[in-house]
Structures are given as structure tokens and as C-alpha cells.
Amino acid sequence: MAGELTLQICKSADLTTDQARAILELCSLAYEEDFAPYLIYENPVHVLGWLGSELVSHAMWVERWLQIGDEAPRRTAYIEAVATHPDHQKKGYASHVLRHLANAINDFELAALSPSDAAFYQRLGWELWRGRLSIRTEQGIEPTPDEEVMVLRLPKTGLIDLDAPISAEWREGEVW
Numbered sequence: 736m737a738g739e740l741t742l743q744i745c746k747s748a749d750l751t752t753d754q755a756r757a758i759l760e761l762c763s764l765a766y767e768e769d770f771a772p773y774l775i776y777e778n779p780v781h782v783l784g785w786l787g788s789e790l791v792s793h794a795m796w797v798e799r800w801l802q803i804g805d806e807a808p809r810r811t812a813y814i815e816a817v818a819t820h821p822d823h824q825k826k827g828y829a830s831h832v833l834r835h836l837a838n839a840i841n842d843f844e845l846a847a848l849s850p851s852d853a854a855f856y857q858r859l860g861w862e863l864w865r866g867r868l869s870i871r872t873e874q875g876i877e878p879t880p881d882e883e884v885m886v887l888r889l890p891k892t893g894l895i896d897l898d899a900p901i902s903a904e905w906r907e908g909e910v911w
Contacts, residue, residue: 765818792828812840814848846887
């Protein structure tokens with residue numbers, strides 16, 4: 736890593752106006768679009784990577800309930816908005832943030848995300864889900880065959896079958 740990151744975990748409700756603005760600016764830059772519509776999730780927890788006073792890397796998690804086959808739904812830390820400032824990419828900052836995040840979510844039964852770059856996450860221990868993906872709605876189960884999901888096994892995960900069907904509850908915005 737080029738410079739030493741200072742990492743901070745912060746609930747969304749506890750963010751200062753400047754921190755919230757910095758997250759929006761960083762994610763908008765990294766994703767090359769206005770990221771405001773994607774920051775609508777309830778009660779996210781952010782991992783902020785600071786280089787001095789500059790926010791250079793970010794990830795957050797929200798609580799979701801993923802169901803593998805007919806098992807009871809599992810309390811899942813669903814990872815969103817993994818971003819590093821374009822001027823600071825390829826320096827290991829996102830990996831550092833994600834490792835810190837993984838240590839912070841050990842009370843969950845599973846971690847999951849929808850990858851933009853599966854190889855990046857695989858080298859950090861994430862596994863691509865091979866089974867059928869779907870969303871649980873009031874009308875029933877809706878398949879989402881065009882989506883990809885990766886999971887990270889946590890201390891409370893237990894045995895999982897990556898070839899089994901997996902579903903998540905419906906949510907506004909991006910369902911996965």
C-alpha cells in the first residue's frame with residue numbers, strides 16, 4: 736500500500752455532513768455516475784479509508800436476509816458501494832478496507848455482494864454463487880438469472896452449498 740490508511744467504521748446515522756458528502760463524491764467519481772440514488776439503503780454501516788484528511792476508499796454493509804434453498808433465512812451483511820478514488824486505485828486500499836470490514840461483520844451468518852469484478856473479490860476469499868438466484872416478493876419468487884452474487888464465509892456461516900438456489904428479500908433500487 737502506497738500510504739497508510741486510517742480506517743473508521745461509522746453508522747450512517749452518525750456520519751457528519753462532510754463525511755456523507757465525501758462518500759457521495761468518492762462513489763460518484765469511482766463509479767462515474769451520480770451515486771446518490773444508490774445510497775438509499777436503511778441503516779448502512781460504512782468503512783471509511785482516510786489518507787490524511789482525504790477519503791480515498793469506502794465500503795458499506797446493510798443487513799439483508801438471504802435464504803439458501805429451503806433453509807431459514809440467514810442474517811447477512813450485504814456489501815455495497817466498494818469504491819476507491821481513481822487517483823488512488825491499484826494501491827491496495829479497497830482490499831484493506833474490505834479486510835477490515837470482514838473482521839467487523841463476524842456477528843452475521845453470511846456476507847454477500849454483487850460483484851463488478853469477481854476476480855478482485857475471489858482473491859480476498861469471496862466465492863461466486865453457482866446456484867439459481869432469485870428475489871422474494873409479495874407475489875412469490877422472481878428469478879434473477881442475469882445477476883451474480885458472491886459470498887464470504889464468516890465464523891457463523893456453517894455449511895453452505897454454493898450450487899443451491901439462493902434468494903434475497905426484494906428491496907427498492909438494485910435488488911442484488
